[in-house]
Amino acid sequence: MPIKTLLDFRDPEACKRMVIKIGSALLVDNSGRVEVEWLRTIVNEIWTAREMGIDVVVVSSGSIAIGAKQLDFEEGGRRTLAEAQASASVGQIELASVWRQLLAERDLTAAQMLLTLDDFESRRRYLNISATLRRLLKSGVVPVVNENDTIATGEIRFGDNDRLAARVAQACQADGVILLTDVDGLYDKHPDEPDAERLDEVHGVTDEIHAMADTESGSGLGSGGMTAKLLAAEIAEKAGIALAIVNGKAENPLARAMASQAATLFLPQRDESGRRAWIGGRMRFAGSIKVDDGCVRAVRNGKSVLAAGVIGADGDFERGDIIPVFDVTGNMIAKGLVEYDANDVEAIMGMQKDDQEAILGHAPRSAVMHRDHLVLM
Known part of the structure; x- marks a missing residue:
């Protein structure tokens, strides 16, 4: 209670x-x-x-x-x-x-x-x-x-x-x-x-x-x-x-x-x-990502952050870091565990999954941030 x-x-x-x-x-x-x-x-x-x-x-x-x-x-x-x-x-x-x-x-x-x-x-x-x-x-x-x-x-x-x-x-x-x-x-x-x-x-x-x-x-x-x-x-x-x-x-x-x-x-x-x-309470970050309006709607409906919805990456974060997700106006909408380094996010942002392997040199992960490791703000 x-x-x-x-x-x-x-x-x-x-x-x-x-x-x-x-x-x-x-x-x-x-x-x-x-x-x-x-x-x-x-x-x-x-x-x-x-x-x-x-x-x-x-x-x-x-x-x-x-x-x-x-x-x-x-x-x-x-x-x-x-x-x-x-x-x-x-x-x-x-x-x-x-x-x-x-x-x-x-x-x-x-x-x-x-x-x-x-x-x-x-x-x-x-x-x-x-x-x-x-x-x-x-x-x-x-x-x-x-x-x-x-x-x-x-x-x-x-x-x-x-x-x-x-x-x-x-x-x-x-x-x-x-x-x-x-x-x-x-x-x-x-x-x-x-x-x-x-x-x-x-x-x-x-x-x-x-x-x-x-x-x-x-x-x-x-x-x-x-x-x-x-x-x-x-x-x-x-x-x-x-x-x-x-x-x-x-x-x-x-x-x-x-x-x-x-x-x-x-x-x-x-x-x-x-x-x-613990993820939601994090206060210090090595970087962040910015996503489009469609990705914002998806995340608020319980979906993962996909590369296709990412429109920007900032900082020098590494795979496994907890970083914030911002919308196009600069409002923080979520925090989550990122599945790629900053350089890889920049390389594949805006791309559909079928196009990512040629850039990465390996099979892409299911998401930039999986919904299981994502907390809405």
């Missing part, structure tokens, strides 16, 4: 496992110290969920903000990559220590996992993440996950913990994600405007929904913003996972949100298999 309402996050029949993401603006004060008393109420809510039979994984921001204050770095430690990495390496020790201490107060064991985008983009490492998370949860442990900012560079990092939380939810097969932030949810315009209205439910993240987002992180401590949260919701909704944006500024924010129903709930739109969910 999937999550259909905010109250279902308290129902172990609908939500057997959840991921709670906590932003830097909530967890760290202006002096660079952890808001321990506030965080203790979160731990109490984690304990309550565990008592109800719900597994909990935490995605915790804050290491850069904590370390930057200790190192006296300006701009929250984000002025340069080196300062961000140094801040994270200092702050992560204190952050992990606080989580261990507070969870131990409720007889809960903490585990730390530091991950990068590369860990999720590699199928083998993704499966290792999944296995580790499931084993920790089976042992009654509360995993505390953060991006490994000490080594992550622009090419191999998420850049925000919202999308990390959605990918962690995929990996541990969670039913729901709660993003704790400093607003009550998604508004149809900037929340400071007097006629702004909060959306209680969203059935699929569309271009119209994206247009409502504020791309800035209001606190200056974090790296996310509403746009990052909508990107996380897109990842979650395609994997059959509900996602809620909840105001976490007060103590016991989960209980308060349930009581007031003040949040935005993004409902699942599909329930992809584990491998297809």
Whole structure:
């Protein structure tokens, strides 16, 4: 039974496992110290969920903000990559220590996992993440996950913990994600405007929904913003996972949100298999292909991408890579496993199957992307 309402996050029949993401603006004060008393109420809510039979994984921001204050770095430690990495390496020790201490107060064991985008983009490492998370949860442990900012560079990092939380939810097969932030949810315009209205439910993240987002992180401590949260919701909704944006500024924010129903709930739109969910969640690519309108219609009707419908190839991808498929207007319509290298796709694009063997020098494959390895966006 999937999550259909905010109250279902308290129902172990609908939500057997959840991921709670906590932003830097909530967890760290202006002096660079952890808001321990506030965080203790979160731990109490984690304990309550565990008592109800719900597994909990935490995605915790804050290491850069904590370390930057200790190192006296300006701009929250984000002025340069080196300062961000140094801040994270200092702050992560204190952050992990606080989580261990507070969870131990409720007889809960903490585990730390530091991950990068590369860990999720590699199928083998993704499966290792999944296995580790499931084993920790089976042992009654509360995993505390953060991006490994000490080594992550622009090419191999998420850049925000919202999308990390959605990918962690995929990996541990969670039913729901709660993003704790400093607003009550998604508004149809900037929340400071007097006629702004909060959306209680969203059935699929569309271009119209994206247009409502504020791309800035209001606190200056974090790296996310509403746009990052909508990107996380897109990842979650395609994997059959509900996602809620909840105001976490007060103590016991989960209980308060349930009581007031003040949040935005993004409902699942599909329930992809584990491998297809992994393909749909991929974020980094070596290239892409462009297809004509006829191919777009075929793909949306469950067909494969054939060479005859390909009108362009970009990048230096290799056979077996996961790459996106764009339509003629530049909209991404799918992601999938490509059956040819970029050079071969360019050589046979627009051709019928009977004409491809002479170009390739061998019998052509059944498709450029087979429907079994293709995920609609």
